[in-house]
Amino acid sequence: MSGHINVSDVTLKFAGKTAPLTVLDQVSLTLSHGEFVVLLGPSGCGKSTILNLVAGFVPPDSGTISCNDRPVSGPGPSRGMVFQQPTLFPWLTVLDNVTFGPRMAGVPRPEAARMAREWLERVGLAGFEQHFPWQLSGGMKQRVALARAWLPNPDILLMDEPFGALDAQTRIMMQELLRDAWLSTGTTVLFVTHDVEEALFLADRILIMSARPGKIVDEVVLPFGQSRDIETLAQSPGYADIKQRILHLVRTEAKKYINPI
Ligand SMILES: Nc1ncnc2c1ncn2[C@@H]1O[C@H](COP(=O)(O)OP(=O)(O)OP(=O)(O)O)[C@@H](O)[C@H]1O
Ligand SMILES: [Mg+2]
Structure with missing residues (x-):
């Protein structure tokens, strides 16, 4: 099946000042064909690194990454990428x-x-x-990047905070545009954001990452169905509770940078 992603037990270290820095520690995640999955986590936890691994820009130190059941050995046209800057x-x-x-x-x-x-x-x-x-x-440039x-x-689109630099109104329009395009193409999307509301509007499933070394610490499957209205989604049953749970998890992880344990 096209559009399948499998990241299994991936560990990645980068050279640090004194010792190597473990950025990802045995990270595993799977996306099925056509799924929209959002990665949420504190700054520096390794979200972009996961996208770079799936894109084939960097190899893991250990573990395996495959797309459509083939090992990823470098970038390829079946995996598109949209960056924060266009x-x-x-x-x-x-x-x-x-x-x-x-x-x-x-x-x-x-x-x-x-x-x-x-x-x-x-x-x-x-x-x-x-x-x-x-x-x-800025919003128009990001639309060009999306079209490109x-x-x-592609079977898979990797999106690294693509709307992070946009104003609130443009951002909402881009989120709607992205969801419509995703619904009509069936492309598998792995999307990184800091923004919990953005994740709640876009995702089928949200993966929450821990502070560095990054691990997936929780997974939330959203019950809001396919047709979502950005103006009324917040009134959906369960929305407030899910949002609060995710905010709590993300804040708990983010605080570990300030008060490392
Ligand atoms: N090529 C690299 N060489 C050395 N260290 C790197 C490299 N790329 C990333 N890092 C380090 O890996 C860690 C994770 O970086 P990454 O960019 O994946 O985080 P992130 O979760 O995307 O953060 P943000 O939300 O701020 O974009 C950081 O500590 C970063 O300094
Ligand atoms: Mg990043």
């Missing part, structure tokens, strides 16, 4: 930014452009194809 090429137009990957992979320019126009329309950027990144707002990541039709 990372667009400043010298390319919106259309050329979005089509860059497929063109490099040999997709003819007209075909790539046709697919890109579909995605640009979907993210509300029809008519901006010939704009350059410096002519776009989704264009090659």
Whole structure:
């Protein structure tokens, strides 16, 4: 089945000033095809590192990572990534930014452009194809990044706080856009955020990580179903209790940095 992720007993150390720093300690997680899973945890606990491992940017010291039942040995087009900053090429137009990957992979320019126009329309950027990144707002740039990541039709999308730098209103619009795109594509999404409300709106399942060395300490399966309205979700049965439980867990872990035990 496509879009399956398996991280099993992964440990990763980085060189520290005196001794190696254990960033991830026997982390295991599994995502099924089409699932939307959010990773929540304090700053520095290793969330981005997990995405980088699944993307194939870094290898683990021990443990295994596989996607679609194949070991990950490096980056590949079946796994798209969206970073906190949009990372667009400043010298390319919106259309050329979005089509860059497929063109490099040999997709003819007209075909790539046709697919890109579909995605640009979907993210509300029809008519901006010939704009350059410096002519776009932060939210628009992140829409371009979303279209670019989704264009090659990846099995898996890895998203590292993609809306972290946006204002509250733009952020909500982007969350709605992302959920709609996810519902219509069925792509497996592993999404990192600090924001509990964002996690509650987007996720099927939330994984909560401990302070460094990062481990998955809890898992919350959300009972809110597929169709969610961002304005009324907070009135859903169970929402307040789940939010409070998650906030408590995340705050408990975050405090360990201030009062290490
Ligand atoms: N390439 C690297 N070399 C050395 N140390 C690294 C490297 N990448 C990450 N680290 C360290 O690993 C730890 C986890 O980093 P990571 O970026 O995964 O955290 P995070 O949970 O994403 O934090 P944030 O929420 O602030 O983005 C940090 O202590 C960081 O300094
Ligand atoms: Mg990070």
